[in-house]
Each structure stands twice: as structure tokens, then as C-alpha cells.
């Protein structure tokens with residue numbers, strides 16, 4: 001992470017990111033080395049009874065950011081999404097291509113233009129083996145559809161390159177970094193993948209910035225996502241990140257929180273409450289509750305659910321679009 005004067009040639013947006021988001025030159029806090037152990041104790045103590053109901057017949061629970069967000073927002077929505085499973089859409093495919101292209105922009109040594117980065121990303125994703133990825137989804141597309149995707153992804157990559165300072169190797173940039181935390185003898189697994197980690201680790205001093213790139217508008221759930229990443233990174237690495245941030249590519253703005261013990265404990269309690277709900281709903285088969293909210297707009301249940309109608313009525317009463 002930068003600690004001295006900015007490199008020459010940065011545009012105003014890049015300088016803002018360097019000074020405001022990366023907090024170049026500012027002192028980083030130190031944390032108690034026992035903090036990660038205390039967080040694990042908190043999680044395992046509160047999850048012990050729930051974990052005791054797992055483990056038989058190979059039943060265990062893997063929780064991730066999206067699942068926790070859904071189950072906290074509306075349990076019925078969570079179960080509907082579980083039933084439907086993940087399906088690719090032009091938006092998710094463009095997002096995956098853009099993320100891959102941004103990753104390549106950091107590590108390709110020949111400084112390709114955004115369009116070349118997108119082409120390389122599409123090639124990498126189509127060539128990649130394994131079952132996950134948009135390879136099969138994209139293989140059935142017409143040329144014009146692929147062109148739309150390339151245009152969308154190129155827009156996002158260009159915005160990143162225009163607004164983020166070029167990432168120096170000494171900042172130790174890591175993209176799409178996955179973290180796994182196992183609790184309660186492996187019966188409960190927490191998974192996460194953060195878009196960008198920046199900073200060289202330094203003893204008990206918090207030196208790492210975690211950034212999630214967003215192509216849409218800000219949402220309250222983004223704060224919870226960031227805290228979840230901070231919790232996993234703290235337990236995995238033994239030291240918290242100093243800051244977590246959502247960076248909005250369309251507006252070149254960000255929301256950040258500086259990490260402290262209260263934030264991490266709040267994240268741990270939210271994980272506990274989410275995992276308990278996941279087990280109750282998927283293992284114990286408890287009927288879900290229903291909570292109308294922003295998810296009603298795209299929930300698979302929206303045509304058959306009273307919550308969607310309630311949400312539409314609330315918005316209409318406030319004079320907002322349904």
C-alpha cells in the first residue's frame with residue numbers, strides 16, 4: 001500500500017482513490033493478536049448447539065455471502081433461490097468477464113487496452129475447464145449478443161482503469177482471492193471471495209484494504225458483505241484488514257468502513273444468526289418466514305407471494321415505481 005507521495009500522472013479520480021480510499025501515508029492500527037481466536041470462540045460457542053445437529057449422514061453447512069444476505073432479508077426468497085439454483089444472465093456473464101479482465105489488467109505485463117483485456121478474459125473463461133463459469137452459456141450466443149457483452153464488460157474495465165491508480169506490485173494486489181473458514185470440527189464452513197486485496201501484511205498491524213467492485217447502485221447489503229469479508233480475512237490471516245470498501249464503478253465513488261473489534265463482533269453475530277437460520281430451513285425443514293423488501297422485484301416467488309404485493313403497495317403509497 002502506498003505510504004508516500006502519489007506517483008506522477010494520476011488523474012483527479014485516481015488521486016482521490018489513492019488519498020481517500022487507500023489512505024496513502026496514514027498510520028495503520030495495530031490489533032490484539034488474540035482477536036482472531038476470540039472471534040472463532042464467539043462463533044463456535046454460539047453455533048455449538050446448531051453444529052451438534054449436523055455431521056450425521058454427511059450433513060454439514062456451507063455458508064457464503066449471498067446465502068447469508070438472502071436468508072437475513074427474506075427466508076422464503078432464500079429457499080426459492082436454493083431451489084432455482086444459479087443461472088447465468090447477460091448481466092452476470094458481463095460481470096464475470098469484467099472481473100476477469102480487471103484481474104488481467106493488473107497482471108498482464110504488456111498493458112493491453114480495455115477491449116483487448118475483455119477479449120482475453122472471454123477467451124480465458126471459454127477455454128477454462130471445470131463446471132463453473134459462463135463457458136457453456138456463452139457458447140450458444142450469437143455474435144451480436146457476444147458484442148453486447150463485450151461492450152458492457154469493456155465499459156466496466158475502462159472505468160476501473162480510468163479511476164483506480166495503476167496497482168503497483170509493491171502494494172501486493174490480489175484479485176478474486178478466496179477465503180474459507182471452518183468451524184465446529186468442519187461441520188460449518190464459511191466461504192468468501194473478495195474482488196481486490198491491497199497491502200503487504202506487517203505483523204499485528206492492519207495494512208490490508210479489501211475492495212468489492214460494484215457496477216450497480218449502492219445497497220444496504222453491501223455493508224454486511226464487506227463486514228463478512230473482514231471477518232473471514234481476520235480469522236484466516238490473523239490480522240484484520242484496516243478498511244473494507246465497496247467501489248461503485250459507474251459513479252467512481254465508494255463507501256468504506258474502517259475495521260475495529262466492534263465491527264468484527266457484529267459481523268460474527270450476524271453470521272451466527274444466519275447460519276442458525278440456514279440449518280433450521282434446510283436441515284430441520286422449518287417453514288420460512290416472509291419479509292417484503294427490495295428483493296421482491298426479482299424474487300422467483302414474486303408472482304405468487306403476498307409479500308410482493310405488499311411491497312408494491314408500499315411503494316405505490318410512497319409514490320415510487322412498483
Ligand code: SF4
Nearest residue numbers: 074076296299305307
Ligand atoms: S416476493 Fe418478496 S416477500 Fe415474497 S418470497 Fe420473494 S422476497 Fe420474500
